[in-house]
Amino acid sequence: xxxxxxxxxxxxxxxxxxxxxxxxxxxxxxxxxxxxxxxxxxxxxxxxxxxxxxxxxxxxxxxxxxxxxxxxxxxxxxxxxxxxxxxxxxxxxxxxxxxxxxxxxxxxxxxxxxxxxxxxxxxxxxxxxxxxxxxxxxxxxxxxxxxxxxxxxxxxxxxxxxxxxxxxxxxxxxxxxxxxxxxxxxxxxxxxxxxxxxxxxxxxxxxxxxxxxxxxxxxxxxxxxxxxxxxxxxxxxxxxxxxxxxxxxxxxxxxxxxxxxxxxxxxxxxxxxxxxxxxxxxxxxxxxxxxxxxxxxxxxxxxxxxxxxxxxxxxxxxxxxxxxxxxxxxxxxxxxxxxxxxxxxxxxxxxxxxxxxxxxxxxxxxxxxxxxxxxxxxxxxxxxxxxxxxxxxxxxxxxxxxxxxxxxxxxxxxxxxxxxxxxxxxxxxxxxxxxxxxxxxxxxxxxxxxxxxxxxxxxxxxx
Numbered sequence: 001x002x003x004x005x006x007x008x009x010x011x012x013x014x015x016x017x018x019x020x021x022x023x024x025x026x027x028x029x030x031x032x033x034x035x036x037x038x039x040x041x042x043x044x045x046x047x048x049x050x051x052x053x054x055x056x057x058x059x060x061x062x063x064x065x066x067x068x069x070x071x072x073x074x075x076x077x078x079x080x081x082x083x084x085x086x087x088x089x090x091x092x093x094x095x096x097x098x099x100x101x102x103x104x105x106x107x108x109x110x111x112x113x114x115x116x117x118x119x120x121x122x123x124x125x126x127x128x129x130x131x132x133x134x135x136x137x138x139x140x141x142x143x144x145x146x147x148x149x150x151x152x153x154x155x156x157x158x159x160x161x162x163x164x165x166x167x168x169x170x171x172x173x174x175x176x177x178x179x180x181x182x183x184x185x186x187x188x189x190x191x192x193x194x195x196x197x198x199x200x201x202x203x204x205x206x207x208x209x210x211x212x213x214x215x216x217x218x219x220x221x222x223x224x225x226x227x228x229x230x231x232x233x234x235x236x237x238x239x240x241x242x243x244x245x246x247x248x249x250x251x252x253x254x255x256x257x258x259x260x261x262x263x264x265x266x267x268x269x270x271x272x273x274x275x276x277x278x279x280x281x282x283x284x285x286x287x288x289x290x291x292x293x294x295x296x297x298x299x300x301x302x303x304x305x306x307x308x309x310x311x312x313x314x315x316x317x318x319x320x321x322x323x324x325x326x327x328x329x330x331x332x333x334x335x336x337x338x339x340x341x342x343x344x345x346x347x348x349x350x351x352x353x354x355x356x357x358x359x360x361x362x363x364x365x366x367x368x369x370x371x372x373x374x375x376x377x378x379x380x381x382x383x384x385x386x387x388x389x390x391x392x393x394x395x396x397x398x399x400x401x402x403x404x405x406x407x408x409x410x411x412x413x414x415x416x417x418x419x420x421x422x423x424x425x426x427x428x429x430x431x432x433x434x435x436x437x438x439x440x441x442x443x444x445x446x447x448x449x450x451x452x453x454x455x456x457x458x459x460x461x462x463x
Contacts (some may be wrong), residue, residue: 019203020243020278111182111450113191116144120404121414125261127151127158128189131416132196132404140460141401142181145192149444152190159443165260166192168237170449175386176227178248178258179459183449190447195459197256199249199396200406202308206244211311214342215377216393220247221305222378223255228301229366231263232294238264242300243278244307251401253392266293279320279327280313284352287324298359302349309342310335314350328352341373386462 116133119141123130128146135142152158169180169192182193202220206212224247231237241262248256262276271291283299285292306314314333315326332350334343348358359365370380382390396406404412 019245020280110448111184111193113184113186113189115184116142116191116193118144118416119402120407121411121416122404122407123411124414129414132402133193134402141196143194143196145194147190147192149185149188149190153443161261162190163444163447164263164265166190166447166449168235168260168263168265169194172230172235173455174227174230175384176223176255176257177230178256179451179455180449181451181456181459183447185444185447190444194258195250195256196401197248197258198251198398198401198404198406199253199394200404201245201408202247202249202255203244204406204408205249205394206308206311212308213393214309214339214374217305217308217342218374218377219393220255220308221301222375222380222383224257224301224304225366225369225375226380226384227255227257228297229362232297232362233366236266238266238272238294239297239300240264240272240277241281242297242304243281244304247304249392249394249396249406251396251398253395254386279323280307280315282324282327283354284328285354287328292354294362295354295357295360298349298357298365299354301359302346305342305349306346309338309346314346341376345372345374 115136117136119132119134121129122132122143128148128151131144131146133142133144134140147162152162166180166183169178170183173179178197179195180192181195182191184191184193224242228239228242231239237260239257239260239262241259242257246257246259248258250256264272264274266272271293273289273291275286275289277286277296277300281300281303283292283296286296303313303315315323315330317323317326332347334346338346345358351357351360354360358369369375370378379387379390399405
């Protein structure tokens with residue numbers, strides 16, 4: 001059971017910009033604060049814990065899925081028009097854990113954790129680290145998200161979130177959403193081998209500049225509009241944790257949306273109920289415990305745009321209780337220096353009533369968003385195609401990709417544990433052995449995935 005940090009948490013230091021923390025109704029993510037009334041929620045019974053048919057989303061999230069007979073078919077439930085083509089997407093397969101620990105395995109083509117050499121730490125969360133790694137056979141650089149099985153197994157819901165994240169990433173192909181190339185595992189950890197976004201976090205660029213120009217915010221908001229539209233309309237996913245820390249920049253400066261650990265696969269017209277997200281960017285209906293839908297992501301987009309334009313989220317406070325109270329009860333205040341176009345967009349995205357919110361009536365609202373004067377300089381067709389004539393407003397300085405110079409030194413300076421040695425515990429990170437008495441091999445037996453060679457080759461050419 002994760003420790004509960006109640007409303008009397010220490011006050012935040014106003015002299016620097018702290019990282020925000022995601023919260024969930026179960027367990028701990030990013031050293032999450034968990035409200036007492038939601039702590040310790042559990043899932044119902046499952047078969048090996050793997051969903052193959054997503055049940056109606058208007059059922060309680062703690063009964064997320066209707067279980068059939070395995071994990072490998074989950075991709076087919078993500079929307080009828082999100083087709084599955086192994087030549088494009090890649091394949092999932094069941095793997096005996098022994099294949100990963102045996103050097104004599106004949107299945108050489110299936111990647112293993114030892115195929116990737118750790119270089120630097122790029123970030124850390126509640127359940128493990130994100131590393132910069134180099135594929136030994138090709139020299140290619142990837143971001144490797146590590147998840148400790150012992151920590152994940154403390155809560156069944158966290159197991160489901162981990163599997164859902166892997167399934168969502170496998171099913172997405174979009175220019176502004178992080179690419180998954182491999183998913184591998186060993187006896188102790190799960191590994192997601194992801195696109196290495198060399199430009200680092202948008203959070204870091206915001207922290208350095210204090211606030212960004214309207215033209216810059218318009219550009220990255222437009223790329224987020226395209227990413228969210230794809231998630232909602234094509235894949236059927238509610239993202240639920242939009243914030244600067246989850247927006248990366250690639251080597252050219254284009255946005256890459258990452259971290260789907262709190263995302264939810266939804267059925268048509270359904271609603272969610274789980275209390276989770278990052279408080280500064282959470283929609284009022286989530287905080288009030290009401291059912292919610294895709295419109296929460298458009299609130300978060302409004303909060304993110306406000307943050308980028310002004311240097312802080314729209315509702316702030318010295319602790320989470322004050323932040324949440326303000327989101328629920330306080331009227332939005334817009335700084336005088338914002339343009340009329342920016343004020344209008346923010347006002348419409350940050351309406352507390354979901355049905356009155358811009359984005360609450362998709363697909364009609366999507367046309368309104370694209371035509372909004374805030375995006376008057378955006379050529380949507382060229383942007384979605386990543387036309388070479390479009391130059392991002394932030395061009396990361398990269399002298400050598402292996403240096404990870406656009407990532408925070410608080411992470412890149414961390415020591416990397418040698419292979420075969422447990423990652424040292426850090427403050428706020430769960431540790432120790434699992435007490436769940438669950439067979440990890442059975443739970444994660446279909447976690448493994450490899451993308452098609454053509455997809456990987458194309459991604460490397462355009463990186």
